Amino acid sequence: MSSRSDVVVIGSGVFGLATAWELAKAGRSVTVLDRAPVGAEASGRALGRLDPLLRGSGSTGQTEQDLPAGQIAKPEAQQELTLVSYNAHRELTPEIEEISGIDLQVDEQPTLQLFYSQEEHDFGAQYTADWTAMGFRTDLLSADEIRGFDSRYLPTEFGGALVYGPYFIDSLSFVRALAECAKAAGARLETATVNSVEQGSGGATVHTDQGHYAAETVVIAAGPWSTELVKPFGVDLRVHPSKGEILRLQPPGGAGFGVHIHGPCSLVHKKDGLVWVAATGEDAGFDRTPTDHAKSQLLENARVMMAESAEWPIVEHSVCFRPATPDDLPIVGSVSENVIVATGGGGSGIVQCLYVGRLVEKMVTGGDAEPQNDAISLSRFG
Numbered sequence: 590m591s592s593r594s595d596v597v598v599i600g601s602g603v604f605g606l607a608t609a610w611e612l613a614k615a616g617r618s619v620t621v622l623d624r625a626p627v628g629a630e631a632s633g634r635a636l637g638r639l640d641p642l643l644r645g646s647g648s649t650g651q652t653e654q655d656l657p658a659g660q661i662a663k664p665e666a667q668q669e670l671t672l673v674s675y676n677a678h679r680e681l682t683p684e685i686e687e688i689s690g691i692d693l694q695v696d697e698q699p700t701l702q703l704f705y706s707q708e709e710h711d712f713g714a715q716y717t718a719d720w721t722a723m724g725f726r727t728d729l730l731s732a733d734e735i736r737g738f739d740s741r742y743l744p745t746e747f748g749g750a751l752v753y754g755p756y757f758i759d760s761l762s763f764v765r766a767l768a769e770c771a772k773a774a775g776a777r778l779e780t781a782t783v784n785s786v787e788q789g790s791g792g793a794t795v796h797t798d799q800g801h802y803a804a805e806t807v808v809i810a811a812g813p814w815s816t817e818l819v820k821p822f823g824v825d826l827r828v829h830p831s832k833g834e835i836l837r838l839q840p841p842g843g844a845g846f847g848v849h850i851h852g853p854c855s856l857v858h859k860k861d862g863l864v865w866v867a868a869t870g871e872d873a874g875f876d877r878t879p880t881d882h883a884k885s886q887l888l889e890n891a892r893v894m895m896a897e898s899a900e901w902p903i904v905e906h907s908v909c910f911r912p913a914t915p916d917d918l919p920i921v922g923s924v925s926e927n928v929i930v931a932t933g934g935g936g937s938g939i940v941q942c943l944y945v946g947r948l949v950e951k952m953v954t955g956g957d958a959e960p961q962n963d964a965i966s967l968s969r970f971g
Contacts, residue, residue, distance in 0.1 A: 591800050591801045591802070591803065592620060592800065592801075592802045592803070593802075593803045593804065594617075594618045594619060594620040594777075594802070594803075594804045595612075595617040595618045595619065595804060595805050595806070596609075596612050596617050596618070596619045596620070596804055596805065596806045596807070596808060596953060597619075597620050597621075597622060597793075597795050597802045597803075597804040597806075597807045597808070598612075598619060598620070598621045598622070598776075598807075598808045598810055599621075599622050599623070599783050599786070599795060599807065599808065599809050599810060599811050599815075599818065600621075600622075600623055600809070600810035600811040600812060600814075600815075600932075601621050601622075601623035601625075601627045601764075601768065601778060602630055602631065602632035602764065602810065602811075602812055602938070603632040603763070603764055603767060603934070603938055603939055603942035604810040604812075604919075604931050604932060604934060604938065604941075604942050604945050604946070605621060605623070605808070605810035605811070605931075606621065606627070606764065606767035606768055606770075606771050606942075606946075607767060607942040607943050607945060607946025607947075608808055608810060608931060608945070608946040608949045608950065609621045609771040609776045609946075610767060610770045610771040610774055610776065610946060611946045611947055611949070611950035612776075612949075612950050612953060612954075613771055613774035613775045613776040614774045614950075615950055615953075615954050617953065617954075618775070619771070619775070619776040619777070620776070620777045620778075620779060620802060620804070621771065621776055621777065621778045621779070622779055622780075622781045622783055622795060622797060622802065623778075623780065623781075624780065624781065624782040624783070626780075627764055627765055627768045627778070628760075628761045628764040628765055630812060630909060630910065631812060631833070631909035631910055631911050631912075631938065632760060632763075632764045632938060632939065633760055633761040633764050633765075634760065634761070634835070634907050634908075634909040635760040635909070635936075635938065635939050636757070636760070636835065636855060636857065636865060636867045636868065637757050637758045637759055637760040637763065637859075637939055638755065638757055638849075638855065638857075638939070638940070639675055639678055639755060639756055639757065639758065639939065639940045640671070640675075640700065640755035640756075640940070641663070641668060641671040641672040641674070641675040641755070641940070642662060642663065642668065642716070642720055642725060642752060642754075642755060643661060643662060643663065643700065643702060643752065643755065643851060644660070644661060644662060644663050645855075645868075645936045645937065646851070646853065646854045646855050646867060646868055646890075657708070657712075658706070658708045659706050659707070659708020659709040659710075659711065659712050660708075660712060661702060661704075661709055661712050661713060661716075662712065662716055664917075666916070666918060666964045667917060667918060667937070669964070670918065670919075670941065670944070670962070670964060670965065671937060671940055671941065672723075673944050674937075674940050674941045674942075674943060674944040674945075675940055677943035677944050677947070678758075678940065678943060681943055682695065682758075684770075685763075685766050685767065685770055686766065688766075688769065688770045688773050689765070689766035689767075689769035689770055689773075690769070691762050691765055691766040691769065692762065693758040693759060693762050693763050693766060694757075694758055694759035694762055694859075694860045694861075695756060695757075695758055696756060696757040696758070696859065696860050697756045698756070698757065698847055698848055698849055698857075698858075699751055699752060699753045699754075699755075699848050699849065700751070700752045700755050700848065700849040700851050701730075701735065701738075701742070701749055701750075701751055701752075701848045701849065701850050701851065702749050702750045702751075702752060702851050702852070703735075703742075703744055703745065703749040703850065703851065703852040703894060704744075704745065704747035704748055704749050704750075705745055705747065705852060705853075706747060707747060709747060710747040710748060713729060713749070713750045714729055716750075717729050717750060720752065720754075724754065725752060725753060725754035725755070726752075726753040726754070727750050727751070727752045727753070728750065728751045729748065729750050730744075730748050730749050730750060730751055731748045732744040732745065732746055732747075732748050732749075734748070735748060735749055738848070739846055741846070741895050741896070741897060742850065742894070742895055743893065743894055743895060743896060751848070755849075757849070757857065757859065758939070759859070759860065759861070760939055763939065767942075779799070780799075781797035781798060781799040781800075781802075782797055782798040782799075783795055783796070783797050783811070783818065784796045784797060784798065785818070785821065786807055786809065786818055786819075786821070786928060787821075788822070788925040788926060788927060788928060789803075789927075791805070791927075792804055792805045792806075792927050793805075793806070793807040793925070793927040793928050795807055804927075805927060806927050806928070806929065806953050807927060807928045807929070808928075808929045808930075808931060808949060808953075809924070809928065809929070809930045809931070809932070810930075810931045810932060811932065812830075812910065812911075812912040812932055813828055813829060813830035813831075813875075813910050813911070813912040813913070813932070815828060815912065815930055815932040816828050816829070819924045819928075819930055822924040822925050822928065824924045824930075824967075825970075826920065826930065826932070827914055827915055827920070827970050828912050828913065828914055828920060828932055828933050829872060829912075829913055830872075830873075830874060830875055830910035830911070830912070830913070831870050831871070831872065831910065831911040831912075831913035831935065831936075832869070832870070832871045832872070832873045832874075832876065832908060832909075832910060833867075833868045833869060833870055833871075833908070833909050833910070833911050833936065834868060834869045834871075834879060834880065834883035834884070834887070834906065834907065834908050835865060835866065835867040835868045835887075835906075835907050835909075836865070836866040836867075836884060836887050836888070836891075836903055836905070836906055837863040837864070837865055837866075837903070837904045837905040837906075837907070838863060838864040838865075838866060838891075838898065838901040838902065838903060838904065839862075839863060839864075839901055839902045839903075839904050840858065840863075840864050840898070840901050841901070844897070844901070845858045845864075846858050846895070850894045850895060852890070852893065852894050853890040853893055853894070854866055854867060854868070854887060854890035854891060854894075855867045855868070856891050856894055856895060856898060863904055863905075864898060864901065866887045866888070866890070866891045866898075867887075868887075868936070869883045869886060869887060870911075870913075870936070871883070875910060877908050878908070879906045879907070879908050884903070884906060911934070911935050911936055911938070912932045912933050912934060912935065912938070913933070913935045914933040914935065915970075917935050917936075917937075918933065918935075918964055918965050919931070919932065919933040919934050919935075919938075919941055919945055919965045920932055920933040920965060920966075920967050920970075921945060921948055921949060921952075921959075921960040921962075921965050921966065921967065922958065922959050922960065922966050922967025922968055923952075923958040923959065923967070924967070929949060929952060929953070930967065931945055931948075931949050933965075945965075948960040948961065948962060948965075
């Protein structure tokens with residue numbers, strides 16, 4: 590078979606679906622291609638944390654060596670991007686839920702950031718006033734004050750900070766809702782395995798196991814699999830799969846807690862009733878095997894923050910592949926005249942996607958080769 594659209598989007602993760610929705614709303618005919626069902630990869634298995642302030646657990650570690658000891662906040666470029674993206678979620682969540690009919694399970698529980706060194710305490714004290722001024726109330730707490738919230742919490746002598754504003758959604762519900770929004774705006778979602786993308790005269794063609802899809806513009810938003818698709822264009826994408834593992838625990842009745850505990854990992858009692866322990870980060874190619882090492886690491890990290898949680902039954906041990914970049918920022922830009930790449934969300938793809946979708950829509954409709962944000966432009970790698 591063969592098909593033609595204004596735009597073909599490769600990948601039904603959050604970057605691809607957010608882009609498809611924006612382009613369909615802008616009046617473009619859009620076809621989304623993916624070999625897997627919506628939400629089958631990292632977008633549907635993520636923790637769903639929308640946090641523009643604090644660094645995430647299980648990051649790729651690519652930027653760790655450049656950060657000061659005790660740095661608890663995202664680096665400046667990440668924080669600026671994620672704050673804009675966070676605001677996009679605040680703006681669009683009611684619309685997404687209304688169009689899709691899907692409850693995103695918005696959960697406004699605050700984050701309790703535990704400190705494990707004097708440096709972390711000092712950074713916390715430094716950011717408290719700034720974050721509060723930004724609208725994210727932050728209270729610096731002593732160890733005794735933290736234990737006063739819940740005697741099971743295990744702070745160190747350095748205390749911690751309670752941060753209001755970062756929140757959670759259910760990632761699988763979110764990616765499915767984005768798919769429904771894109772379809773409601775006119776986009777078509779089709780199942781196909783993409784073999785290659787070919788630049789043509791005045792357009793590009795996507796070759797799949799189901800036939801050929803021609804378009805004026807092709808957007809490659811296939812997560813870490815994007816790297817192979819852009820190689821024929823002579824582009825070294827600098828994106829690799831970061832293997833992330835998460836445990837979901839079943840707390841006994843009455844054992845839940847009402848804050849996101851953050852330190853060596855995230856410990857979150859989600860609206861599905863389970864406690865999520867997230868996450869690891871490992872460069873292991875596309876090996877989907879859950880590892881005992883990751884399980885042990887996550888349970889030990891949980892035990893450090895709340896000892897009894899490490900004894901709760903494991904309901905699920907999941908694996909996903911985050912598209913990671915050297916600076917932990919997305920990559921958006923043109924790889925040829927009619928082919929754009931949008932990937933590299935790493936552990937922040939859920940929060941970043943609405944902003945990235947808007948940027949790509951402006952590139953397509955405005956004919957720009959690079960996004961209006963130099964920090965995530967493909968050209969930054971030379």
